[in-house]
Amino acid sequence: MKIAQVGPLIESVPPKFYGGTERVVSYLTEELVAQGHDVTLFASGDSITSARLVPCCKEALRLNPAVRDPIPYYMMMLDRVRRMAPKFDVLHFHIDQFHFPIFHAVARKTLTTLHGRQDLPDLQQLYHAFPEMGVVSISNAQRNPIPSANFAGTVYHGIPQHLHKPTFTPRGGYLAFLGRISPEKRLDRAIEIARAAGFPLKIAAKVDAVDVDYFETAIKPLLHGDDIHFVGEISDREKAKFLGEASALLFPIDWPEPFGMVMIEAMACGTPVLAFDHGSVREVVDEGITGYVVNSVESAIATIPRLLALDRHRVRRQFDERFTATRMAKSYLALYAHSFATTARIEMHTSNLKPSRETTVN
Numbered sequence: 001m002k003i004a005q006v007g008p009l010i011e012s013v014p015p016k017f018y019g020g021t022e023r024v025v026s027y028l029t030e031e032l033v034a035q036g037h038d039v040t041l042f043a044s045g046d047s048i049t050s051a052r053l054v055p056c057c058k059e060a061l062r063l064n065p066a067v068r069d070p071i072p073y074y075m076m077m078l079d080r081v082r083r084m085a086p087k088f089d090v091l092h093f094h095i096d097q098f099h100f101p102i103f104h105a106v107a108r109k110t111l112t113t114l115h116g117r118q119d120l121p122d123l124q125q126l127y128h129a130f131p132e133m134g135v136v137s138i139s140n141a142q143r144n145p146i147p148s149a150n151f152a153g154t155v156y157h158g159i160p161q162h163l164h165k166p167t168f169t170p171r172g173g174y175l176a177f178l179g180r181i182s183p184e185k186r187l188d189r190a191i192e193i194a195r196a197a198g199f200p201l202k203i204a205a206k207v208d209a210v211d212v213d214y215f216e217t218a219i220k221p222l223l224h225g226d227d228i229h230f231v232g233e234i235s236d237r238e239k240a241k242f243l244g245e246a247s248a249l250l251f252p253i254d255w256p257e258p259f260g261m262v263m264i265e266a267m268a269c270g271t272p273v274l275a276f277d278h279g280s281v282r283e284v285v286d287e288g289i290t291g292y293v294v295n296s297v298e299s300a301i302a303t304i305p306r307l308l309a310l311d312r313h314r315v316r317r318q319f320d321e322r323f324t325a326t327r328m329a330k331s332y333l334a335l336y337a338h339s340f341a342t343t344a345r346i347e348m349h350t351s352n353l354k355p356s357r358e359t360t361v362n
Contacts, residue, residue, distance in 0.1 A: 139280030158328030167244030
């Protein structure tokens with residue numbers, strides 16, 4: 001199958017540091033290539049892939065100080081995808097809904113994974129305007145605000161099975177927070193929980209420009225003392241040790257999380273997860289197996305002893321069963337096959353041709 005993967009341009013694919021969507025696009029692309037498919041990746045020029053790369057800007061836009069507005073670069077990328085579209089069986093987009101007005105005429109050969117939150121009121125109008133565009137949710141909870149969208153399915157994220165080696169006997173003696181520092185991620189809760197439980201907290205996180213004021217006013221004053229260690233952004237290479245040596249991951253979010261990659265990254269390392277009950281959390285965390293789900297700081301503190309008693313071998317086995325890149329790719333291939341078969345049937349009907357062996361998908 002000839003597949004186009006259209007990735008974001010803000011970070012490279014895969015990203016050098018933080019970047020959930022770009023990382024998922026990379027894992028999916030590499031797995032599809034490994035399974036023998038002809039894959040073309042539209043991404044920034046500093047991306048690294050075994051697929052055919054179509055560079056749509058020189059480097060990740062976040063790394064280029066000359067870039068003030070990313071929209072022109074996306075417009076130029078979409079024009080390239082449009083011109084090359086006849087070469088592909090499936091066009092898989094990972095860039096929100098920028099492409100809807102350009103590709104709705106060939107909607108049946110497109111698929112759009114929704115990576116972000118969908119509870120913004122204006123999005124309802126967009127899905128009503130382009131009902132033919134098939135979309136994929138990354139959790140069932142993500143669908144709740146947009147029931148009228150044309151959902152092709154839900155596909156949970158996955159990461160390469162052997163990317164992170166599990167640590168079954170951690171020696172770090174700390175709790176971990178990994179991700180982005182912003183109001184909805186609630187690092188302040190993580191600090192409160194760790195201190196009350198008597199554990200050091202290690203924070204591996206980035207601060208986006210939009211969140212600098214929040215960091216300076218709400219978080220920085222909490223970072224005093226020897227029990228709080230601010231590490232900053234870390235790479236994939238550093239992530240396995242950071243998560244693996246942790247006693248547990250704290251995920252105290254306060255927003256409708258669409259998926260939460262860091263949770264399955266922790267599970268791959270054998271590390272249990274303590275998460276607040278928002279968005280996808282109950283779909284990702286298997287209660288009493290890979291972690292616990294709570295609704296308050298007090299409940300989180302009380303749950304720590306049970307959390308640390310979980311079997312880290314079982315945490316890893318659950319990851320292997322549910323959240324590998326191989327499983328993710330198989331799920332997407334099933335959606336591609338359905339889309340490709342539908343498009344082929346329509347084209348044959350339009351041209352009054354009978355199905356041939358080359359165009360029939362079983």
